[in-house]
Amino acid sequence: MSQLAFLSGNEAVAEAVRLCRPKVVAAYPITPQTVVVEALAGMVESGRLESEFVHVESEHSALALVMGAAATGVRTFTATSSQGLLYMAECLYYASGGRFPLVMMNANRALALPWNIYGDQSDSLALISAGWIQAYAETAQESLDMIIQAYAVAEDPAVRTPVLVNLDGFVLTHTYEAVSLPEPSEVDDFLPPPVFPDDYPGTFDLARPQSLAITAGPGDYAVFKARQHWAMCQAAKHIRTTAHAFRAAFGRGCTGLVEGYRSEDAEFILITLGSTAGTVRVVIDELRASGQSVGLIRLRYLRPFPTDELNDALFGAERTVAVRALGVLEKDISFGHQGSVALEVKAALYDRGAGVPVRNFVAGLGGQDVSRAHLADCFTELAATLDTAARVASGVRFVGLKDLVDDHDQEPA
Amino acid sequence: MITIKNLPEPEYFVGHKACGGCGGSLVVRWTLKVLGERCIAVIPAGCMSAVGFIYPQMALGVNAMIAPFAATGAVLSGVARGLKARGIEDVTVVGFAGDGATADIGLQALSGAFDRRERMLYICYDNEAYMNTGIQKSGATPFGARTTTSPGGYRPETDAPKKDLIRIAAAHGIPYAATASVGYANDFLKKVQKAAQVEGPSFLHVFAPCPTGWGCDADSTVRLGKSVVDTGLWPLVEWENGAVRLNRNPARFAPLETYTGEQARFRRLTAADLADLEATRDRQWRALRAWVRESAGM
Numbered sequence: 001m002s003q004l005a006f007l008s009g010n011e012a013v014a015e016a017v018r019l020c021r022p023k024v025v026a027a028y029p030i031t032p033q034t035v036v037v038e039a040l041a042g043m044v045e046s047g048r049l050e051s052e053f054v055h056v057e058s059e060h061s062a063l064a065l066v067m068g069a070a071a072t073g074v075r076t077f078t079a080t081s082s083q084g085l086l087y088m089a090e091c092l093y094y095a096s097g098g099r100f101p102l103v104m105m106n107a108n109r110a111l112a113l114p115w116n117i118y119g120d121q122s123d124s125l126a127l128i129s130a131g132w133i134q135a136y137a138e139t140a141q142e143s144l145d146m147i148i149q150a151y152a153v154a155e156d157p158a159v160r161t162p163v164l165v166n167l168d169g170f171v172l173t174h175t176y177e178a179v180s181l182p183e184p185s186e187v188d189d190f191l192p193p194p195v196f197p198d199d200y201p202g203t204f205d206l207a208r209p210q211s212l213a214i215t216a217g218p219g220d221y222a223v224f225k226a227r228q229h230w231a232m233c234q235a236a237k238h239i240r241t242t243a244h245a246f247r248a249a250f251g252r253g254c255t256g257l258v259e260g261y262r263s264e265d266a267e268f269i270l271i272t273l274g275s276t277a278g279t280v281r282v283v284i285d286e287l288r289a290s291g292q293s294v295g296l297i298r299l300r301y302l303r304p305f306p307t308d309e310l311n312d313a314l315f316g317a318e319r320t321v322a323v324r325a326l327g328v329l330e331k332d333i334s335f336g337h338q339g340s341v342a343l344e345v346k347a348a349l350y351d352r353g354a355g356v357p358v359r360n361f362v363a364g365l366g367g368q369d370v371s372r373a374h375l376a377d378c379f380t381e382l383a384a385t386l387d388t389a390a391r392v393a394s395g396v397r398f399v400g401l402k403d404l405v406d407d408h409d410q411e412p413a
Numbered sequence: 414m415i416t417i418k419n420l421p422e423p424e425y426f427v428g429h430k431a432c433g434g435c436g437g438s439l440v441v442r443w444t445l446k447v448l449g450e451r452c453i454a455v456i457p458a459g460c461m462s463a464v465g466f467i468y469p470q471m472a473l474g475v476n477a478m479i480a481p482f483a484a485t486g487a488v489l490s491g492v493a494r495g496l497k498a499r500g501i502e503d504v505t506v507v508g509f510a511g512d513g514a515t516a517d518i519g520l521q522a523l524s525g526a527f528d529r530r531e532r533m534l535y536i537c538y539d540n541e542a543y544m545n546t547g548i549q550k551s552g553a554t555p556f557g558a559r560t561t562t563s564p565g566g567y568r569p570e571t572d573a574p575k576k577d578l579i580r581i582a583a584a585h586g587i588p589y590a591a592t593a594s595v596g597y598a599n600d601f602l603k604k605v606q607k608a609a610q611v612e613g614p615s616f617l618h619v620f621a622p623c624p625t626g627w628g629c630d631a632d633s634t635v636r637l638g639k640s641v642v643d644t645g646l647w648p649l650v651e652w653e654n655g656a657v658r659l660n661r662n663p664a665r666f667a668p669l670e671t672y673t674g675e676q677a678r679f680r681r682l683t684a685a686d687l688a689d690l691e692a693t694r695d696r697q698w699r700a701l702r703a704w705v706r707e708s709a710g711m
């Protein structure tokens with residue numbers, strides 16, 4: 001039977017990794033991910049996890065190393081954050097192009113300059129096109145569950161696409177909650193064995209030598225890339241079936257790539273991702289109590305992007321009230337344009353969401369607090385967009401900036 | 414003992430697109446004949462990966478993969494650890510990396526792999542420049558050599574010659590490291606055999622002429638591989654369990670022109686340059702002999 005443990009997000013990830021029994025673990029320390037690396041090193045030392053733990057000299061080496069290990073047909077793990085994720089950038093594309101079924105945890109953290117160790121989502125969003133499935137956890141429980149499911153999805157022979165599981169730095173990585181911890185045997189039953197079968201595609205074969213991570217010219221390259229894209233699109237289906245199987249086995253967990261909260265009858269909806277969703281829920285309950293028609297949609301996966309699920313949630317038959325305005329709340333800004341998630345959402349809504357204003361709220365950069373008052377303001381502003389839709393729909397609102405500087409509204413007209 | 418005369422028949426590097434006379438391709442081909450089929454080769458970006466893995470025509474007859482340019486040591490480590498985790502012990506893990514991939518961008522990953530004592534054989538085929546990108550200067554380009562980024566002939570800031578990879582390897586205290594040259598095939602083959610049997614990391618730094626980048630004839634590869642040793646510009650050295658040995662310790666060297674004269678890249682060398690080169694070489698040999706004595710506790 002599973003047991004309850006009091007764990008931080010990082011510790012929940014380490015426990016999940018232990019339960020998944022990777023054969024090779026390589027990682028390089030960076031705040032706020034270090035706890036994961038330390039915990040895994042301790043588990044290997046104490047024998048709780050039987051694995052090769054490799055002390056690497058950089059994040060670039062960490063990811064390159066687990067690729068080499070995966071090529072021999074074994075399950076692996078690595079974790080990073082921020083500067084480390086960007087330092088790996090070349091290897092991220094390499095791993096997805098090589099179709100290595102890797103799982104990596106990323107502690108979402110701001111990018112220098114200025115140096116800042118606190119949470120925001122600029123790091124993983126900068127690499128959204130790198131060919132990795134991108135998952136965003138809200139709670140420590142979901143972090144643990146997502147890691148276990150990530151291996152099932154990544155290693156599915158029809159998917160063979162690496163998975164990046166993101167946890168908001170500090171807010172999730174360092175916050176404790178009661179987490180239901182499965183028994184090792186339960187996870188063994190859920191996942192395939194950590195040593196892949198001999199005929200697993202894309203691995204070395206001592207009987208029939210293979211060349212991996214190859215070169216392809218202009219014609220063939222395009223075919224490889226189209227296949228990679230199709231496999232990623234297909235992955236959405238596998239993420240759902242895996243989540244259903246997980247729910248059946250463990251009795252919990254969301255089964256979609258998006259999750260709604262009081263959204264079906266809401267006129268004003270905030271779309272967000274990661275741990276901020278928790279605060280948004282609280283604010284929604286408060287505003288609902290005073291009669292406001294507000295709701296939340298949480299994006300659990302950004303790749304593959306859940307275009308249909310999102311559109312169904314916003315405009316589908318299940319709705320009882322039409323959406324009047326949307327806000328996208330994210331801890332990221334694509335300088336000179338808008339937040340990356342807002343751009344993603346707007347692209348996804350282009351066909352079915354015409355006429356609904358979408359406002360971009362950029363919040364929590366570099367660990368800036370996102371308070372209930374800030375979120376209530378967001379909903380107030382959403383309602384206001386109905387009057388001034390043309391101007392505000394395209395703009396970016398930096399949430400909470402007016403608490404800090406006078407010229408918070410300096411966006412050129 | 415394997416020699417060039419009794420090298421095993423099977424070919425494991427065929428149908429590749431290397432230029433005629435490519436020294437690097439000889440290093441790969443000969444090494445794999447010594448190691449046989451039960452090996453996994455890791456080759457970073459560079460000429461050998463560019464000519465050997467062009468879909469759908471794979472030139473390697475053993476398991477192989479291309480590594481990111483900077484990551485040969487890390488990918489080798491991953492392969493070695495994966496095999497270890499699976500309990501597979503009779504497979505050799507071998508890297509073939511250019512001088513740029515080794516002395517420059519990949520030095521960090523190589524150092525890490527050495528330090529962790531990974532079970533791997535790392536071979537640097539040294540053609541003394543970034544060849545795959547069109548002959549740019551690397552950390553292994555010698556004094557006076559013309560490259561596309563040292564068009565007038567490379568003039569180092571110091572009088573030290575190219576990065577001393579064998580000492581860098583030895584400084585990590587690995588069990589076995591050696592230099593070799595495609596011009597002295599038997600010496601090279603013997604070292605491959607030895608290096609493959611070592612527990613833990615071993616390192617070979619192999620002189621591998623590049624006719625395309627050096628401006629020499631395609632049939633000069635082996636000849637240059639000999640004359641570079643005979644002129645004293647490429648000492649044949651073995652580092653084994655803390656002791657250095659000179660495999661050749663000539664009392665006199667052949668004239669430098671017998672080596673430099675065959676290559677367009679050295680065409681700008683003046684008599685004064687050659688005298689400088691000779692002085693550097695002699696200083697290097699004194700240091701090398703001192704290292705041999707010191708390592709022997711003399």
Ligand SMILES: Cc1ncc(C[n+]2csc(CCOP(=O)(O)OP(=O)(O)O)c2C)c(N)n1
Nearest residue numbers: 458459460482511512513514542543544545
């Ligand atoms: C990170 C990165 N930087 C640059 C390159 C471009 N590049 C590919 S091969 C190469 C030169 C390789 O030189 P070397 O390692 O000496 O091998 P050679 O080509 O001479 O065999 C360079 C610069 C790359 N592939 N990756």
Ligand code: SF4
Nearest residue numbers: 431432435460623625
């Ligand atoms: S350019 Fe030089 S190293 Fe590259 S394949 Fe040709 S001969 Fe070999």
